[in-house]
Amino acid sequence: MLHVDVRNARQIVVHQKMAAQSRGCVQIVRDHDGELEGTTASKRFGEVRFSLVEGGPREMIRPSRLIERSADRYLRVCRPLAGEIWVFQDGQHAVARGPQLVCYDSSRPYKVIMPERFRMVTLLLPHRLMGLTSKDTDLLTAKAWHGSQGLGALMSNLLVGLEQHGEEVNTAIDILGGSVAGLAAAFFAERMRSVVAEPGVGRQALMLSIQAFIRERLADPDLSPVAVAQQHNVSLRYLQKIFHEHNTSPARWIRDERLARCRSELADPGLDHLSIAAIGERSGFYGASHFSRLFRDRYGITPREYRKGRGVTLAG
Template identity: 30%
Template sequence: MGVLVAHGPDEWAQVITESFVPLSLGSVSRTFQGSVRSSVLGPALTLTEVHTQGPSIVARTARLVRAEPRDDCLFSLHLAGEGSVLQGEREVRLPCGGGALYDTGRPYELRFPTDTRQLVLQVPRHQLHDRVGRVEDVCGRVLSADQPAVRVLAAYVCELAATCDDVIGAQRDELGAAAVDLLAIALRAAGGDGSGMPAGRAAVLSAMRAFVRDHLADPRLTPEALARRHGISLRYSAELFASEGTSPAAYIRAERLRLAHRTLTDPRYGTLTVASVAARCGFTDRTTFTRAFVREYGLPPAELRAAHSRNA
């Protein structure tokens, strides 16, 4: 995606809404200028570089949350200037070289009294939940550059922003998944042992679910490979998924179909053929993919895409 530049408050409101989630402006200087450059790292996972010149206040109000619900989290890596995030009863100052996580499903306010530069990682909630447990417990937590895990995260995200446009296909998705892994490590490190990370059987199941979601494009992802990757027997793996009312094979298939649905209805992937979408989601045979998709969603992939395009 190219760079979007805003000259003034009205343009900035439109740019940030298109780049992140619906937002409103509380206060912006008349001479304000801003720019964003977004890179897609996978379905619903993006990394956006933000530059602002002039003071500004940006809000996701309760009205916007009700009218335009979202289920993502935003991690702001603050690189220059001053800024803070207010969500709930927490106000977090954004430290240079570090940052904070906030939740688009609840109202928040971003305050920037100076020129700023940030990198913002937009992550679907479920990806963080599988890695850290209750997302509510880690939102609003300061990630200081004094912490080694945060420095590693910051270095990786900065390098990813500089190079990801040169990476295509499954490798880009893998790099995005690694960024989420590093964010989860930094969040757990900031919270200490009581960070909300699930334990025991739940931890193994969460790790397996996260691994599935991060490797859906790999056709070699099977229940046997999943169990082997986590050092457990196929029988024990089946027991873990049975506790959630499913099986390893059914979970893998459901997540692949869910990814296919998101891809087919995302205009950013409108140039991909149905066969390409199937391959990106780990299906090696289009006929098998189409049959499974019809069973799950009631119509063929091409018809779903066409219907979504007409209604957009």
């Protein structure tokens, strides 16, 4: 059973009032990445999913009995456009109103209540893409983050912009998704540092910063684990250790990010004037045969075949 820690009488009364208002409009969330009831628009940008959700008073519950430990985990970041969002998770609670941001984690029980008619935009972000684990995210969940200054303002405005113009974006989808993930990673790193200064927290914040650094420099032929370690003032061994915690290595992560960007550019008709070799070079792969071999090893198809098929399903 989901336990909600509400710390004073006023909040208890408000909570009961909201529960009464939303009776008959309760969604039991069964999937880690399940679509929310009331979604009127949804679009994927690479591995990031954007949704616009609206409706009347509602309550969403994710009980522990429905959570599969082996499934992929996600953070959902919400930005209210109208109404309020109440999030209860990890013994904490938060109320968010525009332009604030609030998030919850699919891998642990939660309750989300909208006490009145609402409209909100959300981002669904895989843990793996963010370099986070379920253990790390309890520093981020059920907290209302400011959305009027700094990285918080950029994130808040990005969500509003996606709501207004997301459907108009039809090219470079994976690249946009990577940029959204990079901004989210930088925002989370800042939030984690502001919450508590512990070695584990510092390590995860460092991981997020490193991933954002790499994504910005994929075209640089000199990008390497050694260069990344030097830039962040850590040893190569320590860099390998923090990537190992996420079942990968710095070199593999750099390679996979480069290949994902190439895949996006090969799928973009606006870049058909570029040769296969040029597409590879734009992401740091020099030598067409080398690029083609890596792409085939990763996706089971050559870059030329993928461009020709335009939209075929890839492995991985």
